[in-house]
Amino acid sequence: MKSNKIEVVTEEAVQRAKTAIAGLKNLNCAEDDLFFQAMEEVLLSIIPLYLSDPKYKKNSIIRRLIHPDRVIKFKVEWMDDNNEIQVNMGYRVQFNNTLGPYKGGLRFHPSVNEGVLKFLGFEQILKNALTGLPIGGAKGGSDFDPKGKSDFEVMKFCSAFMRELHKYIGPRIDVPAGDIGVGAREIGYLFGEYKKITSSFDGVLTGKPFFFGGSRMRPEATGYGVVYFTEKMLELEQKEPLNGKICVVSGAGNVALHVIEKLYQLGAIPVTCSDSGGTIHDPRGVDIALLKELKEVQRVSLEEYIVQHPEARYIPVAEYPKDGHAVWHIPCYAAFPCATQNELTQGDAKALIQNGCMCVAEGANMPSRSEAIDLFIENKICFAPAKAANAGGVATSAFEMSQNAGMIRWTFEEVDQKLKETMVYICTEVANTAKEFSADGNYVVGANIAGFKRVADAMIAEGI
Numbered sequence: 420m421k422s423n424k425i426e427v428v429t430e431e432a433v434q435r436a437k438t439a440i441a442g443l444k445n446l447n448c449a450e451d452d453l454f455f456q457a458m459e460e461v462l463l464s465i466i467p468l469y470l471s472d473p474k475y476k477k478n479s480i481i482r483r484l485i486h487p488d489r490v491i492k493f494k495v496e497w498m499d500d501n502n503e504i505q506v507n508m509g510y511r512v513q514f515n516n517t518l519g520p521y522k523g524g525l526r527f528h529p530s531v532n533e534g535v536l537k538f539l540g541f542e543q544i545l546k547n548a549l550t551g552l553p554i555g556g557a558k559g560g561s562d563f564d565p566k567g568k569s570d571f572e573v574m575k576f577c578s579a580f581m582r583e584l585h586k587y588i589g590p591r592i593d594v595p596a597g598d599i600g601v602g603a604r605e606i607g608y609l610f611g612e613y614k615k616i617t618s619s620f621d622g623v624l625t626g627k628p629f630f631f632g633g634s635r636m637r638p639e640a641t642g643y644g645v646v647y648f649t650e651k652m653l654e655l656e657q658k659e660p661l662n663g664k665i666c667v668v669s670g671a672g673n674v675a676l677h678v679i680e681k682l683y684q685l686g687a688i689p690v691t692c693s694d695s696g697g698t699i700h701d702p703r704g705v706d707i708a709l710l711k712e713l714k715e716v717q718r719v720s721l722e723e724y725i726v727q728h729p730e731a732r733y734i735p736v737a738e739y740p741k742d743g744h745a746v747w748h749i750p751c752y753a754a755f756p757c758a759t760q761n762e763l764t765q766g767d768a769k770a771l772i773q774n775g776c777m778c779v780a781e782g783a784n785m786p787s788r789s790e791a792i793d794l795f796i797e798n799k800i801c802f803a804p805a806k807a808a809n810a811g812g813v814a815t816s817a818f819e820m821s822q823n824a825g826m827i828r829w830t831f832e833e834v835d836q837k838l839k840e841t842m843v844y845i846c847t848e849v850a851n852t853a854k855e856f857s858a859d860g861n862y863v864v865g866a867n868i869a870g871f872k873r874v875a876d877a878m879i880a881e882g883i
């Protein structure tokens with residue numbers, strides 16, 4: 420029987436949940452640390468939902484949700500520019516398709532392994548559920564490193580990768596997109612090969628270049644969406660808007676650059692960005708045109724920035740605070756981690772709080788470590804977790820799928836309007852859910868319960 424009452428979460432209930440989660444860890448492999456970090460956060464957040472309604476336990480939802488439907492692993496052989504054969508591993512983790520076709524990005528980075536993709540695929544299930552759109556959760560990629568490769572080598576790798584991947588994807592089955600190391604260039608090559616193999620012009624990938632089926636605004640969508648979410652959260656929490664405020668951003672890729680661009684459009688002053696080599700701090704506001712030239716066209720290190728702006732500071736990784744990241748030690752009103760997982764430590768969180776930061780919005784997937792999130796929540800920082808704040812990218816991917824299926828195109832303004840509405844919808848839903856479960860202002864609890872409930876209720880409705 421559903422009690423209709425939100426139970427108070429006791430220390431005993433948390434301990435019981437922790438013991439159960441520890442038991443789950445034994446079922447999986449050594450690469451699963453990030454996956455457990457993501458899973459533990461979700462499972463601890465949903466205790467009040469579990470206590471309030473026995474149907475989730477009765478239907479074994481947790482045990483069913485933490486195992487991917489399937490993990491596809493394959494070898495990718497390709498020829499480099501020296502005519503030497505190279506071998507990489509390719510993966511697609513199809514996690515859950517209860518709400519729609521499997522959907523989620525492809526990551527090309529040397530750190531990619533099955534565990535990384537399980538963490539990203541698991542997060543993607545709940546993120547996609549939060550959008551309210553009909554998309555399931557998946558993630559894929561390879562340990563291939565596009566950095567330092569010629570366009571021709573990237574093309575040959577993408578063709579070889581798709582020769583295997585095409586067997587498992589389809590516009591109603593699984594629709595990959597970009598992530599770290601996979602942008603419009605890679606999606607273009609992947610789509611070209613898919614067409615050659617299947618003779619079919621399907622919307623089987625999103626983030627395609629506009630001239631062959633891509634959506635207006637998909638490149639901007641994740642970053643713009645993060646800032647739309649942040650504006651709404653600040654409004655709901657009765658905090659000052661971003662206009663005129665100093666902001667810090669990490670990363671210098673697709674998400675970071677479009678967060679920076681939208682911050683400028685709203686009158687904020689983004690003063691940092693970073694890449695894997697170091698951080699730029701430009702107190703007058705970073706030069707977005709130069710950043711795009713360096714990162715999107717020339718694909719070079721951020722160190723080049725100070726050649727044109729010697730008054731800015733370049734802080735190489737070797738000079739970062741011990742166990743921390745230089746970006747988070749610069750005073751700001753709002754912080755936007757947009758590079759990679761676990762980039763914001765407990766020490767970084769302390770520095771942000773001490774320096775008066777009021778808001779942290781995650782553009783990357785799981786960039787804040789659990790201890791950092793605990794500090795943000797304890798100190799009443801407006802904290803927007805990734806699965807809610809960065810959902811604008813995948814939502815716009817779903818808009819691209821709609822346009823491809825209908826053989827139509829929406830204008831930039833139409834997509835922008837839909838993106839804004841989606842981010843406001845997610846933010847409001849997350850805030851209301853947190854309130855409903857006695858965790859007012861806790862967007863981690865709100866996002867995890869709202870996303871989990873949507874998938875779990877559908878799993879129960881469709882049976883096993």
Ligand code: NDP
Pocket residue numbers: 597598599600601602641670671672673674675693694695696757758759760782783784809810812813
């Ligand atoms: P890009 O490849 O465009 O950019 C990644 C940026 O992060 C680069 O500046 C890169 O530096 C830096 N970076 C990557 N890995 C590391 C690392 N291990 N240590 C330090 N810096 C690193 O990727 P995106 O901007 O697309 O993705 C960034 C984050 O946003 C990821 O967490 C991704 O999962 C998430 N995300 C992306 C979405 C999208 O639509 N693209 C949607 C939702 C979330 P360098 O250039 O030196 O490699």
Ligand code: 2IT
Pocket residue numbers: 522523524525543546594595596597598625784809810812813814816
């Ligand atoms: O993490 C993410 O949401 C993405 N990389 C985008 C996924 C997508 O299918 O657009």
